[in-house]
Amino acid sequence: MSEPARRDPTPARLSSSSDRVFEILILMLASIIVLVFLTSIYQLGKDSWPALTHFGLAFFTQRTWNPVNNTFGASSMIAGTLITSLVALLISVPLAVASALFVAEYAPKWLANPVGYLIELLAAVPSVVYGLWALFVIAPVLGRWQITFFNPEFPDRLALYTKCAGLWADNKTTLQCFFVPSSGAGRGLALAIIILTVMILPYTASVARDVIRLVPADQREAMYALGATKWEVISRAILPYARAGILGGVILALGRALGETLAVAMVIGDSQDVLRSIWGNASTMASVIANQFGDARELLHRSSVVTLGLTLFFLSVLVNYVARLIIARLTPRGIQ
Amino acid sequence: MTSAATPTTARAPAGLSPARRFQNTVMGGLILLATLIVVAPLILIFFYLLKEGIGAMNLNFFTRVPAPEGETGGGLLNAIAGSVEMLLMASVIGVLVGVAGGIFLSEYPRHPLMPTIRMLSDVLAGIPAIVMGLVAYGLIVLKFGFSGFAGALALGFLMIPIVVRTSEEVLKLVPLSVREAGLALGLPKWLVTLRIVLPAAAGGIITGVMLALARVAGEAAPLLFTAFGNPGVNLDPRGPMSALPLEIYRGATSAYDENQRLAKAGALLLITLIFVTSLLARRFSRRR
Numbered sequence: 001m002s003e004p005a006r007r008d009p010t011p012a013r014l015s016s017s018s019d020r021v022f023e024i025l026i027l028m029l030a031s032i033i034v035l036v037f038l039t040s041i042y043q044l045g046k047d048s049w050p051a052l053t054h055f056g057l058a059f060f061t062q063r064t065w066n067p068v069n070n071t072f073g074a075s076s077m078i079a080g081t082l083i084t085s086l087v088a089l090l091i092s093v094p095l096a097v098a099s100a101l102f103v104a105e106y107a108p109k110w111l112a113n114p115v116g117y118l119i120e121l122l123a124a125v126p127s128v129v130y131g132l133w134a135l136f137v138i139a140p141v142l143g144r145w146q147i148t149f150f151n152p153e154f155p156d157r158l159a160l161y162t163k164c165a166g167l168w169a170d171n172k173t174t175l176q177c178f179f180v181p182s183s184g185a186g187r188g189l190a191l192a193i194i195i196l197t198v199m200i201l202p203y204t205a206s207v208a209r210d211v212i213r214l215v216p217a218d219q220r221e222a223m224y225a226l227g228a229t230k231w232e233v234i235s236r237a238i239l240p241y242a243r244a245g246i247l248g249g250v251i252l253a254l255g256r257a258l259g260e261t262l263a264v265a266m267v268i269g270d271s272q273d274v275l276r277s278i279w280g281n282a283s284t285m286a287s288v289i290a291n292q293f294g295d296a297r298e299l300l301h302r303s304s305v306v307t308l309g310l311t312l313f314f315l316s317v318l319v320n321y322v323a324r325l326i327i328a329r330l331t332p333r334g335i336q
Numbered sequence: 337m338t339s340a341a342t343p344t345t346a347r348a349p350a351g352l353s354p355a356r357r358f359q360n361t362v363m364g365g366l367i368l369l370a371t372l373i374v375v376a377p378l379i380l381i382f383f384y385l386l387k388e389g390i391g392a393m394n395l396n397f398f399t400r401v402p403a404p405e406g407e408t409g410g411g412l413l414n415a416i417a418g419s420v421e422m423l424l425m426a427s428v429i430g431v432l433v434g435v436a437g438g439i440f441l442s443e444y445p446r447h448p449l450m451p452t453i454r455m456l457s458d459v460l461a462g463i464p465a466i467v468m469g470l471v472a473y474g475l476i477v478l479k480f481g482f483s484g485f486a487g488a489l490a491l492g493f494l495m496i497p498i499v500v501r502t503s504e505e506v507l508k509l510v511p512l513s514v515r516e517a518g519l520a521l522g523l524p525k526w527l528v529t530l531r532i533v534l535p536a537a538a539g540g541i542i543t544g545v546m547l548a549l550a551r552v553a554g555e556a557a558p559l560l561f562t563a564f565g566n567p568g569v570n571l572d573p574r575g576p577m578s579a580l581p582l583e584i585y586r587g588a589t590s591a592y593d594e595n596q597r598l599a600k601a602g603a604l605l606l607i608t609l610i611f612v613t614s615l616l617a618r619r620f621s622r623r624r
Contacts (some may be wrong), residue, residue, distance in 0.1 A: 016524070018524055018526055019524050019525045019526050021526075022524075022525070022526030022529070022530075023444065023526075025436075026436050026439050026440050026443075026444070027440060027444075027447070027449065029432060029433055029436030029437070029440075030433070030436050030437040030439075030440035030441075030449075030453050031449070031453070032433045032436075032496075033433065033437055033453055033456050033457050033460065033496060033497075033500070034449075034452065034453060034456055036460060036493050036496065037456045037459065037460060039471065039475065040463070040467070040468070040471045043470075043471045043474035043475060044467070044470060044471060044474070046474070047470070047474050094370065095370045095373055095374050096374065098366065098367045098370030098371060098374075099367075099370055099371040099374040099375070101367050102367050102368060102370070102371040103371075106364065106367060106368070115371065115375060117615070117618075118375045118378055118379075119374060119375065120614070121378055121611055121614060121615075122374070122375075122377065122378045124550055124551070124554075124610050124611065124614045125378065125381065125554070125607060125610070126553075126554020126555065126556070126581055126584075126606060126607070126610065127554065127555070127556070127557065128554065128556045128581045128584045128585045128588065128603070129381065129385070129554065129584065129603045129606065129607055130381075131585070131588060132584060132588040132599060132600070132603055133377075133380075133381045133384060133385075135588055135589075136384075136388075136588070136596075136600075137380070137384055198377045201374050202374075205374065229352060229356055229357070229359070229360035230360055230364065231359060231360040231363040231364065232356070232360070234363075235363075252462075255462045258464070259462075259463070259464025259465070259466070259467070260464075261464060261465065261466040261557040262466075262556050262557050262585060266585070266588065266589060286464060286466055286557075289466050289467075289470065290466060290557060290560060293470070293473075293560070293561055294560060294561055306470055306474075309466070309467045309470040312464055312466075312467055313463060313464075313467050316462045316463055316464055316467075317459050317462065317463070319462065320458065320459060320461070320462030321459065324458055
């Protein structure tokens with residue numbers, strides 16, 4: 001910056017050595033960021049080495065996860081992570097974009113600010129609190145509905161359940177049976193998806209709101225001048241203009257969803273069986289780490305759990321990288 | 337493009353066709369409905385915790401440790417003390433490295449390491465908290481056992497990217513002319529940075545630190561295998577330590593009513609503190 005200007009006059013010589021010291025000090029402290037990153041890779045790599053060498057790439061394609069036989073394959077929880085995250089994303093994106101539109105386009109200022117606050121606070125609620133709420137409030141509500149499938153007062157539902165239970169016993173399922181509850185506890189994959197949806201809403205919503213606010217007023221006015229209705233302005237002038245930024249927000253939310261741990265671990269039921277009903281127990285990579293790492297005594301079990309962490313690490317690095325690439329490339333400056 | 341069409345649309349305004357009016361109203365209604373759905377969980381969670389937790393928030397809650405399983409009348413002093421201590425230790429790491437990172441990114445933009453550090457800081461921001469717990473486990477717990485220090489380290493690592501990002505942004509908002517004025521007075525760059533630029537950006541940096549604290553204060557995942565939890569009050573960072581989110585997790589998944597009651601009260605306390613911190617942080621950054 002102003003480096004060359006300060007080199008020549010004599011008094012600056014005095015300060016330039018202290019400037020070097022300061023620069024090196026700041027650089028050393030800032031390099032701790034690099035150190036944290038490299039240490040993480042080294043530590044995770046070292047601890048997952050036994051499992052990786054023992055199972056090889058089959059670790060990611062094998063389905064059996066059996067601590068008793070020391071056989072570990074991660075495909076069922078990789079699938080669990082992808083299913084919960086993508087379905088939650090699918091439900092949350094329209095809701096999040098709609099709420100962003102409300103805050104940026106519909107609400108008067110006195111309402112827009114508090115609603116914006118509330119949506120941001122949604123992101124500040126800790127994962128455990130979401131988990132607690134899901135367990136104590138949503139699970140009983142779902143459970144009350146699920147129990148009707150085991151109740152003789154609803155003969156057709158009971159018949160459906162009985163038919164499906166037979167199929168499930170043979171490890172089979174049909175499209176209809178996939179939506180029939182397999183227990184009355186309320187917990188399971190569906191509850192995990194519900195709570196995950198709520199948790200990632202604010203990430204997409206706040207990025208979308210910022211991007212929508214950045215759409216130039218000309219863009220809207222030109223469309224209004226053509227006689228368009230508010231919805232036509234939104235759908236033809238605002239959303240197409242803001243879509244790249246919104247996509248970046250969606251991918252950031254995906255990154256959150258992939259690594260979300262405790263809320264999911266508390267409600268998903270920690271089962272590595274084949275998924276036969278959306279209401280059944282399942283597991284994600286993060287939930288298995290939370291539920292099993294503490295109890296894993298065997299080296300191979302422990303190492304397999306760390307390998308899940310390593311996978312999650314690289315997955316989130318990749319997702320965040322893509323998100324930032326999209327945000328940086330495709331939107332006008334200013335939304336970071 | 338659209339302006340080309342404007343002169344030709346000089347017809348008398350015909351009014352909206354019913355179909356378009358209908359579509360406009362329906363979509364507006366749907367957007368309002370969606371916003372209500374988005375905001376509802378926050379309000380439901382807060383009032384649920386208020387209803388269930390406020391009763392348990394008595395003097396015992398703040399002065400006692402959890403009662404042995406099956407007994408009643410305990411509190412969460414162990415968790416409150418542990419959370420405060422670990423957050424203090426974590427902020428030492430988070431603030432020192434985070435602010436230094438922010439200064440580096442904003443004041444030395446031509447340094448060859450700048451792009452690497454910016455990218456890695458962004459990447460760290462996206463790493464799941466539980467993975468940081470595994471890293472701290474491998475680094476500290478394997479050698480020295482469960483400890484509050486290991487938990488604080490994991491939390492500090494999580495704070496770094498948040499502090500880096502906000503402090504870089506606010507440091508860049510300090511006008512270049514302020515720096516030049518300092519340099520013109522003959523001050524060396526380090527004094528300009530520390531005594532002029534940093535104080536000018538202090539409000540924004542404090543906001544960033546508060547937001548980072550609010551974020552990691554609720555993390556239980558990285559503490560599960562590092563701080564581990566402790567039924568008694570422990571202030572020695574070398575030993576296992578409890579924390580509010582840990583007690584909430586244990587209580588919520590416990591079968592005992594008493595533990596669940598404490599978990600709800602703990603959640604109310606935690607969520608209130610986090611909300612107040614976030615709102616204060618926003619107020620603070622507004623006034624700046």
